[in-house]
Each structure stands twice: as C-alpha cells, then as structure tokens.
Amino acid sequence: MDASSDSASGKAQPTSWSRIGERGSLLGIRFTAWCYRMLGRRGCLPLVYAIVTYFFLTDGKGRRASRAYLRRVDATPEGHRAIGHTPGFLDSYRHYCAFALAIVDRLAIWFGALDDFEFEMHGSENIDQYTEAGRGALILGAHLGSFDVLRRLAQRSGIVVNVVMFTANAERINTIFREISPETETRVIAVDPTSVHSVFAIRERLRRGEHVAILGDRIEVGDRDRSIPTPLLGGTVELPQAPFLLAGLLGCPVVLVIALRSGPWGYRVFTELMAERVVLPRRERETAVAALLTTYARRLEHYCKVAPYQWFNFFDYWGDAASTSQPGCPGDGGRPADRTVSS
Amino acid sequence: MAAKVSQSEILGWVVEVFQKEFDFGGDELQLDTHLIDDLDLDSIDAIDMAVRLEERTSVTFSDEDLKNLRTIRDVVDLIDGRL
Numbered sequence: 001m002d003a004s005s006d007s008a009s010g011k012a013q014p015t016s017w018s019r020i021g022e023r024g025s026l027l028g029i030r031f032t033a034w035c036y037r038m039l040g041r042r043g044c045l046p047l048v049y050a051i052v053t054y055f056f057l058t059d060g061k062g063r064r065a066s067r068a069y070l071r072r073v074d075a076t077p078e079g080h081r082a083i084g085h086t087p088g089f090l091d092s093y094r095h096y097c098a099f100a101l102a103i104v105d106r107l108a109i110w111f112g113a114l115d116d117f118e119f120e121m122h123g124s125e126n127i128d129q130y131t132e133a134g135r136g137a138l139i140l141g142a143h144l145g146s147f148d149v150l151r152r153l154a155q156r157s158g159i160v161v162n163v164v165m166f167t168a169n170a171e172r173i174n175t176i177f178r179e180i181s182p183e184t185e186t187r188v189i190a191v192d193p194t195s196v197h198s199v200f201a202i203r204e205r206l207r208r209g210e211h212v213a214i215l216g217d218r219i220e221v222g223d224r225d226r227s228i229p230t231p232l233l234g235g236t237v238e239l240p241q242a243p244f245l246l247a248g249l250l251g252c253p254v255v256l257v258i259a260l261r262s263g264p265w266g267y268r269v270f271t272e273l274m275a276e277r278v279v280l281p282r283r284e285r286e287t288a289v290a291a292l293l294t295t296y297a298r299r300l301e302h303y304c305k306v307a308p309y310q311w312f313n314f315f316d317y318w319g320d321a322a323s324t325s326q327p328g329c330p331g332d333g334g335r336p337a338d339r340t341v342s343s
Numbered sequence: 344m345a346a347k348v349s350q351s352e353i354l355g356w357v358v359e360v361f362q363k364e365f366d367f368g369g370d371e372l373q374l375d376t377h378l379i380d381d382l383d384l385d386s387i388d389a390i391d392m393a394v395r396l397e398e399r400t401s402v403t404f405s406d407e408d409l410k411n412l413r414t415i416r417d418v419v420d421l422i423d424g425r426l
Contacts, residue, residue, distance in 0.1 A: 249394055
C-alpha cells in the first residue's frame with residue numbers, strides 16, 4: 001500500500017487506541033495481576049497464554065493490525081531476516097504472546113522482582129550526563145518493548161522520572177497500579193498538551209532536575225490538530241507534535257529510550273540522544289518538528305526490525321482500513337470559531 | 344513596600360518578549376495589536392508567550408487567562424492585575 005492511501009483520511013490512526021480504550025491491555029492487566037498475585041510468575045504464564053489466545057481469537061481487528069504491521073516489517077530486508085519467513089497467522093499469535101509476556105514482566109517488576117532481571121544497557125551515558133548535571137530531560141519512548149522497565153530502573157537508581165499520559169487512561173492505569181503496589185509512588189502526570197497548566201507542571205519537574213517521559217507514537221485526544229504525517233515502515237502515520245513542542249517550549253534535551261525484551265529475565269535498553277536542545281523557529285516550527293519526527297520514526301523502524309514482535313499497537317495504525325475520518329477520532333479536530341489564542 | 348509597576352513598564356516587558364522570542368518588529372506591537380489577527384499567534388505561541396512572560400514577570404497565566412486574551416492590552420492588564 002502506498003503512502004497516499006495510508007493517509008487517506010488526512011489524519012491516520014482512525015481506529016484510535018483512545019476509542020478502543022485499550023480493551024485488551026487494561027482488562028488483561030487487571031486479570032493477570034490477580035493471577036500473578038495468586039500463582040506467581042511460573043503459575044501465571046499458562047493462564048496468560050490462555051487469555052492471550054482468547055483475545056487473539058476474538059479480536060479480528062487486532063489480528064489484522066498485527067498482520068499488517070508484520071508484513072510491513074517483513075517488506076524490509078532487515079525485517080525479513082528478523083522474522084525469517086513471510087508472516088502469517090501464527091506470527092500474529094506470537095505477536096500477541098509477546099505482548100502478554102511484556103505484561104507479565106511488568107507485573108513482576110511491579111510486584112518487586114526488578115532485581116531478578118538482567119539489563120543490558122546501551123548508551124545510558126546519554127541520559128546519565130543530564131542526571132548528573134541535575135538537568136531534566138524529556139525521555140521519548142514508544143509502545144515498543146517495555147517503557148515501564150525504564151521507569152522502574154530509574155527509580156532503582158534514584159533518578160526521578162515522571163510519565164506523561166493522556167488523562168483518562170492515566171487515571172485508569174494509576175488505579176490498577178495502586179491496587180497492585182499501594183506503597184509505590186507512581187509519578188504519572190495527566191496532561192493536555194494544549195494546556196499551559198500542563199506545560200508549567202512539566203517545566204516544574206524539569207527544573208527540579210527530574211526527567212519527564214512521554215510516549216510519542218500515538219495521537220492522543222489533545223493532539224488531534226497537532227500531528228504530522230511521518231514516513232514509517234513504507235507508509236505514512238500521523239505522529240503527535242506534542243513531545244517536540246514541549247521540548248522546544250521548555251528548552252530541554254530529548255533522549256530516546258527503547259527497552260527490548262531479550263529473554264525470560266532480560267532486557268536490552270537502548271538510549272539515544274535525539275536533540276541536545278530543540279529549537280523551533282516560529283515561522284518554520286512545523287517543518288522543524290516534522291524533521292525531528294522523521295528521525296524519531298526512523299529509529300522506531302530500526303527497533304521494529306530488531307524486535308519485530310514487540311511493537312504493541314494492536315490497531316489500524318497506518319489507517320489501512322479507513323476511508324473517511326470519523327467523529328471523535330484523531331484528525332477531526334478543527335480550529336473553533338472563537339478567535340482566542342488558546343482555542 | 345515595592346513600588347507599583349507602571350503599565351508602560353509592563354508593556355515594555357511584553358514588547359521585549361515578543362521581539363526577542365517571536366521576532367516581531369517594535370512598531371507591530373501596540374496596545375491594540377490583536378494577537379491573532381495582527382500577529383497570527385496560535386495556541387502553541389500562546390503557551391510560549393505565557394512561559395516567557397512568566398519567566399520575565401513571575402505572573403502565572405492559567406488556561407482560562409489565555410482563552411480570554413485578544414490584544415496586547417489584555418496581556419498588559421492581566422499582568423498589571425497580578426503584580
């Protein structure tokens with residue numbers, strides 16, 4: 001499929017994750033948390049596979065999304081080498097299982113088993129330099145591998161990382177985490193990227209030398225009219241401008257962190273400096289952000305080829321199935337008639 | 344007790360921020376200059392403006408404040424009322 005059809009709706013990701021409400025992940029996390037508490041990791045795994053199989057068999061849209069994604073990876077030489085064959089039904093199942101394992105690891109970490117994991121660090125000096133200097137950085141991640149590993153590792157090392165999330169899901173996820181681990185302080189900032197209040201809240205943390213982490217691969221509700229079509233895996237996706245706009249407004253460095261599962265108790269954590277300082281000239285702001293998003297997408301593409309089954313966006317990410325924009329979806333936002341500067 | 348800052352002094356700060364951060368010329372920046380119609384500011388510019396002015400004046404803008412700003416005079420009055 002070519003780029004033009006990928007973005008046929010103008011703004012892609014029409015079957016938005018925020019509409020789906022992370023059906024599988026939230027319900028699944030709650031249930032697997034209960035299993036983990038009752039049975040431990042070893043006893044929990046067969047149940048997790050059963051749950052995943054149920055979701056896999058009943059989630060046609062998710063299956064199609066998985067297959068479409070894997071085919072995109074397979075269409076690249078490196079991706080084809082990583083997958084080893086043309087992806088089919090079982091590869092999508094493997095993709096779902098990888099998600100389940102990520103959830104179990106996440107639970108293990110939340111239940112206090114962080115020290116049982118081995119972490120192979122690559123480029124950690126890219127974030128350490130700012131931690132040591134007491135300078136807050138914006139840590140950019142994706143639904144690729146485990147972002148949660150990063151947060152817990154940071155906590156263990158005494159680094160404060162605040163995770164920025166879309167409000168509604170932040171509250172639901174916080175509720176689950178509070179149930180799992182009431183003694184753990186979860187530093188989740190619920191934000192509206194178009195709110196000056198949110199910007200001030202983030203700035204406050206950066207000024208204290210804390211880091212602020214944000215996932216940059218999905219359009220949130222508040223990003224509707226602030227996304228840019230960006231090439232990714234042979235197609236075009238809408239990526240949110242918010243992370244780079246924030247970095248530009250607040251003058252902080254941007255560091256990319258991707259933690260990929262390498263085995264039952266192992267992760268490889270890759271840290272790359274994306275920008276020492278984001279400069280966004282007012283007249284060419286969108287062009288400057290587009291260039292940064294293109295770099296970000298290239299790195300995502302690289303890591304998708306390294307670990308094809310750890311991309312956890314089980315929806316029509318490229319908008320392949322969409323023909324028109326739907327109300328309430330990313331892309332239907334417009335500028336209200338009331339002409340005030342923060343409309 | 345600190346002396347009351349005059350409106351013209353506040354206007355000077357606002358103009359300075361717009362010139363330095365947004366590259367506007369001084370003669371574009373009058374009290375009645377409209378932030379959108381004349382300066383073509385958008386919501387990100389508004390947040391940028393709020394962040395820069397807060398650094399300059401210590402006056403914090405709320406989202407509601409930004410929604411109500413239309414002209415440079417509104418910005419000056421808001422800062423004047425908070426100092």
